[in-house]
Amino acid sequence: MNYNLNKPATVKGVSNYTAFKGLLRLISHEKSKLAVALLATIGTSGLNLLGPLLTAYAIDTYVMQKQYHGVLVYSGILLAVYFASFGINYLQTKLMGTVGQRTLYTLRNAVFHKLQQLPVAFFNQNKAGDLISRVNNDTDKLNQFFSQSLMQFVGSIISMTGAGIFLFSLNVKLGAVALIPALLSLIFTRLLSPWVKKKNAANLKTVGGLSAEIQESLSNFKVVVAFGRRDYFMQRFNEANEKNYTSATAMGIANNVFMPFYSLMASLAQLMILAYGVYLISTGSFTIGLLVSYIAYANYFYSPLRQLAALWANFQTAMAGWERISEILVLENNMGTIETHARQEGAPLLEMQQVHFGYTEDREILHNINLRLEQGKTYALVGPTGGGKTTTASLIARLYDPVKGNVLLDGKDIRSYNAAERTRRIGFILQDPILFTGTVRENILYGNEEYENYTNDQLEEVLRAANLEKLLGLFEKGLETPVQSAGEGVSLGQKQLIAFMRAVLRKPDLLILDEATANIDTVTEKLLGEILDKLPATTTRVIIAHRLNTIENADEIFFVNDGAVTNAGSFHQVVDQLMHGNKN
Numbered sequence: 001m002n003y004n005l006n007k008p009a010t011v012k013g014v015s016n017y018t019a020f021k022g023l024l025r026l027i028s029h030e031k032s033k034l035a036v037a038l039l040a041t042i043g044t045s046g047l048n049l050l051g052p053l054l055t056a057y058a059i060d061t062y063v064m065q066k067q068y069h070g071v072l073v074y075s076g077i078l079l080a081v082y083f084a085s086f087g088i089n090y091l092q093t094k095l096m097g098t099v100g101q102r103t104l105y106t107l108r109n110a111v112f113h114k115l116q117q118l119p120v121a122f123f124n125q126n127k128a129g130d131l132i133s134r135v136n137n138d139t140d141k142l143n144q145f146f147s148q149s150l151m152q153f154v155g156s157i158i159s160m161t162g163a164g165i166f167l168f169s170l171n172v173k174l175g176a177v178a179l180i181p182a183l184l185s186l187i188f189t190r191l192l193s194p195w196v197k198k199k200n201a202a203n204l205k206t207v208g209g210l211s212a213e214i215q216e217s218l219s220n221f222k223v224v225v226a227f228g229r230r231d232y233f234m235q236r237f238n239e240a241n242e243k244n245y246t247s248a249t250a251m252g253i254a255n256n257v258f259m260p261f262y263s264l265m266a267s268l269a270q271l272m273i274l275a276y277g278v279y280l281i282s283t284g285s286f287t288i289g290l291l292v293s294y295i296a297y298a299n300y301f302y303s304p305l306r307q308l309a310a311l312w313a314n315f316q317t318a319m320a321g322w323e324r325i326s327e328i329l330v331l332e333n334n335m336g337t338i339e340t341h342a343r344q345e346g347a348p349l350l351e352m353q354q355v356h357f358g359y360t361e362d363r364e365i366l367h368n369i370n371l372r373l374e375q376g377k378t379y380a381l382v383g384p385t386g387g388g389k390t391t392t393a394s395l396i397a398r399l400y401d402p403v404k405g406n407v408l409l410d411g412k413d414i415r416s417y418n419a420a421e422r423t424r425r426i427g428f429i430l431q432d433p434i435l436f437t438g439t440v441r442e443n444i445l446y447g448n449e450e451y452e453n454y455t456n457d458q459l460e461e462v463l464r465a466a467n468l469e470k471l472l473g474l475f476e477k478g479l480e481t482p483v484q485s486a487g488e489g490v491s492l493g494q495k496q497l498i499a500f501m502r503a504v505l506r507k508p509d510l511l512i513l514d515e516a517t518a519n520i521d522t523v524t525e526k527l528l529g530e531i532l533d534k535l536p537a538t539t540t541r542v543i544i545a546h547r548l549n550t551i552e553n554a555d556e557i558f559f560v561n562d563g564a565v566t567n568a569g570s571f572h573q574v575v576d577q578l579m580h581g582n583k584n
């Protein structure tokens with residue numbers, strides 16, 4: 001399955017309408033707040049629309065008749081209307097601020113939750129920096145739209161509709177004239193929107209790229225410094241930054257393209273209303289008061305339209321952000337659990353049957369692997385670099401599924417076990433062990449609920465029973481030795497020891513050690529060997545190693561080369577064969 005978000009993607013060409021509907025579904029729990037905010041917006045827009053009508057009435061009834069008392073009364077009414085509008089507006093802004101922040105919170109949770117469900121293949125194909133940018137930056141574009149733009153957007157449309165109705169009901173012909181420029185604006189918007197959205201999407205992509213650059217150089221800074229590659233990374237960053245700058249400029253131009261056109265159309269409308277309005281007055285079919293209020297309503301129509309120009313650009317940015325977020329949300333984990341009760345009789349603890357696998361569709365790495373791992377035995381996978389040992393181990397631990405063939409655990413398809421059961425039964429010590437910020441204790445207990453609430457004394461007792469106390473003794477402050485981010489502050493060998501304790505404590509049925517002792521001195525390695533020997537007799541061990549002494553006790557050795565696995569016999573048989581071969 002293609003998990004690469006930056007390759008011709010899964011969600012493409014979704015219309016604004018469909019995208020917006022999908023988004024509203026996700027925040028459906030905000031329905032009541034959105035409804036109240038909508039009512040408030042209708043309220044303010046309605047009150048604002050009352051203004052010109054009251055003014056027109058006051059002019060024609062009181063100003064023209066010089067009845068200034070009436071003018072004062074109407075001024076008072078207008079003031080009350082404006083204050084009421086202010087109050088409702090405040091309520092609406094407050095509500096939408098909360099909706100925006102809740103949307104941000106919900107979206108970030110949804111995206112992060114989805115990321116947690118996706119398979120390892122997804123993380124192989126996407127850069128962490130780009131994903132961070134989607135979780136952080138793209139979601140914020142939606143927050144901005146909800147908290148700042150949505151209700152203004154709705155308000156503008158309501159004001160425009162109301163003003164449009166007034167314009168038509170006061171005079172149909174003048175209304176038609178007044179709305180011609182608006183029609184032109186609409187056509188202009190429809191034509192240009194896809195282009196504007198594309199520019200916004202391109203910009204968000206470059207923000208993701210920039211974030212990926214930062215992440216890569218910062219997380220690998222030691223190699224960068226050691227190889228004197230600071231200039232090189234600076235240059236790469238410059239390039240990414242420049243791309244971002246260029247795309248941001250293009251986006252800025254695209255987002256601002258509507259405003260001048262809308263302003264031009266608004267001025268044109270004023271001119272057309274004046275010209276045609278004066279003509280109507282001269283024919284006696286219109287009054288000055290009506291023309292004054294008409295111009296005010298035209299203003300009520302065209303001001304929100306101008307505002308819509310800016311809001312429409314925000315909407316395009318938000319929709320581009322939402323598309324990038326939905327690209328993650330629509331992904332399905334292709335490594336779910338399947339329902340099966342079929343169990344093969346007489347099956348070993350783990351079996352690979354005619355397994356084929358490739359990380360990408362165009363390159364097969366493992367070809368027709370058949371492997372039987374019996375309970376309680378020790379196996380070694382040896383072979384040249386890049387031969388496929390780690391890949392084989394990854395399939396045993398179900399980090400990936402085979403493209404063809406089956407992996408059986410206890411005679412049952414490994415896909416029928418849920419993640420908790422599978423990881424409890426299969427322990428995997430990775431080549432490059434990963435630690436998390438915290439203490440040795442926290443890292444040892446990572447993913448281990450059984451001992452979660454044990455005190456340090458109780459835990460030390462457990463470690464003693466598992467023969468691990470000597471390993472713990474290698475840490476200055478024992479269980480409370482601090483571990484900094486990504487395991488900085490402890491040596492690579494110490495990291496491997498923590499990963500070893502972490503895996504052994506879970507008492508797995510099958511323990512895979514991928515070069516797990518490559519960075520450990522021979523004395524400690526011997527100690528690990530003893531611990532492995534003292535594991536319950538039922539534990540199956542799979543050891544990937546380059547050093548011969550590590551695999552001395554293996555019952556069977558598999559030779560993994562060029563994606564094929566062959567059984568080479570026991571350690572002594574292999575040594576015999578080698579010696580025999582050497583003699584010849």
Ligand SMILES: Nc1ncnc2c1ncn2[C@@H]1O[C@H](COP(=O)(O)OP(=O)(O)OP(=O)(O)O)[C@@H](O)[C@H]1O
Pocket residue numbers: 124359360365383384385386387388389390391392560
């Ligand atoms: N994440 C990945 N994406 C694509 N190809 C990969 C990935 N990981 C490994 N490969 C390729 O798969 C092949 C087998 O790699 P693998 O890591 O299984 O070899 P190995 O025998 O464990 O090597 P080593 O002894 O160096 O650990 C290699 O050609 C490698 O380039």
